Amino acid sequence: MTRAIVLVLDSFGIGAAPDAERFGDAGADTLGHIAAACSRGECDGADRQGSLALPNLGRLGLFHAHRESTGAWAEGVELPAEVIGAYGHAGEISSGKDTPSGHWEIAGVPVRFDWGYFLDREESFPPELLAALIREGELPGVLGNCHASGTEIIARLGEQHMASGKPIVYTSADSVLQIAAHEESFGLARLHALCETARRLLEPYNIGRVIARPFVGQSAADFTRTANRRDYSVEPPAPTVLQKLCDDGGEVIAIGKIADIYAHCGVTRTLKASGHDALMDATLAALDEAGERSLVMTNFVDFDTLYGHRRDVTGYAAALEAFDARLPELLARLRDSDLLVITADHGCDPTWHGTDHTRERVPVLALGAGLAPGSLGARDTFADIGQSLAAHLGLPPMADGTSFIGFDPLAA
Ligand SMILES: O=P(O)(O)O[C@H]1O[C@H](CO)[C@@H](O)[C@H]1O
Ligand SMILES: [Mn+2]
Numbered sequence: 433m434t435r436a437i438v439l440v441l442d443s444f445g446i447g448a449a450p451d452a453e454r455f456g457d458a459g460a461d462t463l464g465h466i467a468a469a470c471s472r473g474e475c476d477g478a479d480r481q482g483s484l485a486l487p488n489l490g491r492l493g494l495f496h497a498h499r500e501s502t503g504a505w506a507e508g509v510e511l512p513a514e515v516i517g518a519y520g521h522a523g524e525i526s527s528g529k530d531t532p533s534g535h536w537e538i539a540g541v542p543v544r545f546d547w548g549y550f551l552d553r554e555e556s557f558p559p560e561l562l563a564a565l566i567r568e569g570e571l572p573g574v575l576g577n578c579h580a581s582g583t584e585i586i587a588r589l590g591e592q593h594m595a596s597g598k599p600i601v602y603t604s605a606d607s608v609l610q611i612a613a614h615e616e617s618f619g620l621a622r623l624h625a626l627c628e629t630a631r632r633l634l635e636p637y638n639i640g641r642v643i644a645r646p647f648v649g650q651s652a653a654d655f656t657r658t659a660n661r662r663d664y665s666v667e668p669p670a671p672t673v674l675q676k677l678c679d680d681g682g683e684v685i686a687i688g689k690i691a692d693i694y695a696h697c698g699v700t701r702t703l704k705a706s707g708h709d710a711l712m713d714a715t716l717a718a719l720d721e722a723g724e725r726s727l728v729m730t731n732f733v734d735f736d737t738l739y740g741h742r743r744d745v746t747g748y749a750a751a752l753e754a755f756d757a758r759l760p761e762l763l764a765r766l767r768d769s770d771l772l773v774i775t776a777d778h779g780c781d782p783t784w785h786g787t788d789h790t791r792e793r794v795p796v797l798a799l800g801a802g803l804a805p806g807s808l809g810a811r812d813t814f815a816d817i818g819q820s821l822a823a824h825l826g827l828p829p830m831a832d833g834t835s836f837i838g839f840d841p842l843a844a
């Protein structure tokens with residue numbers, strides 16, 4: 433009997449997916465472009481200097497996986513003397529490059545249907561939807577109604593929002609409706625209630641997520657989003673490996689955004705934490721307590737929210753290095769029978785145009801459970817992770833994916 437730990441580095445892609453062209457993302461490479469910028473000296477600052485230094489992820493096979501994905505070594509990185517993990521790179525078969533699709537596919541349930549999207553960059557939402565939101569939310573109106581970056585739109589419209597009481601409603605390339613409002617002048621509980629109303633009103637539109645985006649501050653110069661973000665996702669289209677483990681008497685400890693992303697389906701315990709250090713602390717604490725047949729799953733959201741979407745290459749590099757520096761604490765807690773998987777849900781190349789996610793392959797770094805070090809090769813779907821978790825945790829096979837448990841790189 434065994435345990436599994438899955439760390440999702442939100443948006444940490446390792447090279448354009450074969451179908452990236454369809455998303456306007458041919459050539460995107462989150463890891464590769466960050467490493468290249470570091471090696472050119474473009475990411476030197478107070479928090480970090482020089483080439484991208486990820487010694488622990490490197491030992492798990494990150495750079496080898498990236499090279500297999502892109503055909504080239506990441507620029508300037510120091511390669512490990514020895515690779516101790518099984519490493520591969522996986523493509524996504526889900527139709528979208530969004531967070532729920534990526535996570536559900538990781539958990540063995542790809543999204544084969546097309547999400548609804550609000551495609552118009554201005555006047556993005558159907559008038560009847562906004563009219564219903566205004567009526568049911570008892571609002572004086574709404575601001576925004578466009579595609580936007582969340583930090584730019586609160587800087588642009590936040591003061592008007594505070595003066596008028598109209599929340600800011602916006603979207604992106606994802607299947608999403610986001611509502612930004614001031615925690616104090618509008619009220620946090622009121623924002624969360626409004627998002628629940630929006631979730632209900634969106635039923636006919638097939639939209640994956642409503643996101644509450646509370647912020648504080650007095651003026652455009654100091655508006656800051658808070659940790660009280662909440663995601664209202666629809667339920668996965670079929671039972672994920674989380675659900676199957678719960679139904680079979682196992683334990684699923686969901687850390688950070690994980691419970692929200694799976695619409696609280698297949699979760700026995702939720703630990704919230706803000707910031708990567710706190711998320712890692714919570715993961716370590718969960719590991720200390722997790723019994724047999726448990727899955728500990730953590731989403732490291734700042735890579736995406738604070739750095740990827742903000743196109744902050746230096747910030748992304750520093751966050752990767754800080755994450756890497758904490759990995760030995762986690763590795764020291766692993767038992768031989770544990771399975772650790774480090775992966776990502778999509779890309780968000782901080783050097784790419786726009787502010788949206790990028791369609792990329794993701795790393796599959798696996799350690800433990802008797803896995804031999806070496807390449808797991810190109811995996812066709814993130815669902816190979818879910819299938820491997822099912823095999824490792826003694827569950828019946830999932831409908832999708834090929835398990836890499838027992839995979840022998842020498843025989844492949
Ligand atoms: O620009 P912000 O508000 O961070 O929003 C981004 O984050 C959302 C969820 O990942 C995406 O749909 C994108 O719009
Ligand atoms: Mn994500």
Ligand SMILES: [Mn+2]
Nearest residue numbers: 736737741789
């Ligand atoms: Mn995102």
